Amino acid sequence: MSDEKPGQTRISIRRMKDLPSAHLLGGGTALCAGCGGLLSLHELYDVLGEKSVFVNAAGCMTLLSAYPFTPFRGSWLYTSMASAPAGAQGVRDALDILMENKRIAPDEDLSAVVLSGDGAAYGMGLSATSSAIDRGLDFLYLCYDNEGYGNTGQQSSPATPYAARTATNAGSRGYPGLKKDLFAIWAAHRPAYAATVIGAEPLDLARKVEKAKRLKGPRLLLALAPCPPGWDFDPKDAVEIGRLAVRTGVWPLKEYEDGRVTHTRIPNPRLPVEEYLKTQGRFAHLFRPARNEEVLKEIQQRLDAYWSAVT
Amino acid sequence: MNRVLLTGNAAAAWGARLARAEYFPAFPITPQTEIVETLAGWIEGGAMSGRLTMLESEHSMVTAAAAAAATGVRTFTATSSQGLLHAMEMLYAVSGWRAPFVLVNVSRALATPITLESDHNDVLAARDSGFLQIHCATCQEVLDSILIAYRVAEDSRVRLPALVNMDGFTLSFTREPVEVPESGQVNQYLKEFRIENTGFRASQPVSRAVAVIGGVPYSYFRYEAHLAANEALRAHEEAARDFARTFGRSYGALECYRSDDAEVVFFLAGAFATKAHDAVDRLREAGFAAGLVRPRLVRPWPAAALREALAGKKGVAVIDQNLSIGRGGVLHTELAATLYGAKGAPPVLASFIGGLGGRDIGAEELYEIARVTREAAREGRTPEPRLLYTARELREVRKLQAIAAAERTGLGGAE
DSSP: OOSOOGGGSOOOOOSGGGSOSSOOSOSOOSSOTTOHHHHHHHHHHHHHOSSEEEEEOSSGGGGGSBTTBOSOSSEEEEOOSSOHHHHHHHHHHHHHHHHHTTSSOGGGOOEEEEEEEHIIIIIITHHHHHHHHHTTOOEEEEEEEOSSBGGGTOBOOTTOOTTOOBTTBOSTTOOOSOOOOHHHHHHHTOOSEEEEEETTOHHHHHHHHHHHHHSOSEEEEEEEOOOIIIIIOOGGGHHHHHHHHHHTTSSOEEEEETTEEEEEEOOSSOOOTHHHHTTSGGGGGGTSSSOOHHHHHHHHHHHHHHHHTOO | OEEEEEOHHHHHHHHHHHTTOOEEEEOOOTTTHHHHHHHHHHHHTTSSOOEEEEOSSHHHHHHHHHHHHHHTOOBEEEEOHHHHHHTHHHHHHHHTTTOOOEEEEEEOOOSSSOOSSOOSHHHHHTTTSSOEEEEOSSHHHHHHHHHHHHHHHHSTTTOOOEEEEEETTTTTTOOEEEEEOOHHHHHHHSOOOOOGGGSOBTTBOOEESOBOOSHHHHHHHHHHHHHHHHHHHHHHHHHHHHHHHHHSOOOOSEEEESOTTOSEEEEOOSTTHHHHHHHHHHHHHTTOOEEEEEESEEESOOHHHHHHHHTTOSEEEEEESSOBTTTBOHHHHHHHHHHTTOTTOOSEEEEEEOOGGGOOOOHHHHHHHHHHHHHHHHHTOOOOOEEOOOHHHHHHHHHHHHHHHHHHHHTTOOO
16 A cells, blocks of 8 residues: 555546556455456546445445455445435435534545446436436446446346347347437436546546546446456456447547536547457357448448537 | 324324434325425424435335435435335335334325225235334324334334334324424433444445345344344333333333223224224123224234233134235234234134225124124134125125226227
């Protein structure tokens, strides 16, 4: 451990070397090797700090705290799949009441962080999330989005991208739907802040966490989480696949603040989407036994249309 | 003391206010809504302090309630019927958090068919959730039970959430004279809620509701909750004794009325027990040795007290205001399990289902139930379970069906 306490210092992150060098989240958890979600959680926790309570929705990360161990230096509350934002509401309200009545000192305060997978964030927990934003709840919401119900073997979720093979879409077409735009759903609620991030771009992520940490109100950090077992790739490639998600434009890095959406990275040159798709077994049926030109073109065109609207 | 006319809902709001609950996660549902509206009005008008947060569902409401309790704030919430069922996942989950708070359920029958009126299938669906359950028969008991429930739930031997139940309409919307205790006395009776060292604080990290790996730690924590619930029998006895000393009103785990020398005993929970009360008096006047035993505490289940109260009775008429489809009355099953093999157990335990979805149980029916049970005891055979329904009621439904059929034909549907 260095003397630096990342969560307690008001750091201003400009370059890679400004990133905290000490890591707060312990290792040795039950999560998979190469987990992109855990990577983004590590990076977030280093900047956010230990004066936090993670309110968890059912998902892969529920296994982080398994009695009697936890990798967190701060607090943890598991709730259910659908109601983590309500758990954050109860903790937040109670801490406010205790501080108002001077039963605890202000330095005992904690930031409430919902920790949710895409299954809860895009689906079952969306109603509780929407309502927490309506109420202006002062909380941070980290969604690790591995684009499927990963903990149960990667069945399709509302976050699954078009044409991806899942445990429930094992045929040659893959998932027939389109990935739901959770960022836009959040933005439509006019929250204090919303941003997309990815662990493979730690500087961008850290800057957004730092910004979110300084704001009050509902704040989203939506992290694409490359998932070795769910997406079918070697764990050593997790970071590279994350980078490709950004460089092909599949995962736009952006933020919402004061009613405006800003892209924090515009890939230039933008690589063909194939470069990303071919790294993962879940898209292998688009290349073998024969290239599915029609679907590949469709995916590329959809991306091109998105980026042509970004100025 | 201040004696006023209050509905059950207003009495519940007074209970929460006097208990100095500070946090009220809320969601409206008939017939409970008046409770949270009353509290919201008091908070907005400055009559009491506290924070009321409207959630978007009962599932979220119970999550927020338990999370606040786990952080160390005395919390009160209320629901009914479908709301309680919508929250059911969280009822089971949060009892394991061992964070005490009080939830008032205003009993309302469950869909389908959908209705607003009362029976006890909603609260009994929460029977195995780990919540303590107190079933009330009067508006006074609603107020008093909330104070007692906080004492028991927060007792360091217990640390479980508590559910206080009242019947929709019969109590919730019915004004009865209620003694509203002085707040000073309540403050003596119910001290400030202390979470000790388990609340979420920056200086004391806590992990709650974590996963376990395997059945060994799982069983340990489930057994702990069960043993704690059993401790609530003693905690309730002490809290009730103290309550009687402070406020002059006594509450046992059971209410026993003229049951000591009774030949036949009515056994039922909730507000209809007041009707059975009356029936006992009338039957006694007619020379029939009837009595009443009402379970007030349903979880933990006061098994020893029940064996004692019912020992030597010739027959017990269990009137269930609930129906376990495909089985029958829930309380009948519970009582049979309690009495089986017990010394002096009544030879006849007759089962009657009635009062579903707001259907009345008339005095004549209670007399008939007593007669049938005494007959059975004398003949030494337990009668078949009965679903209370009269020929006249069946005729009413036949009329509705005839209208439905006629309307359907008139609209050009099938003949």
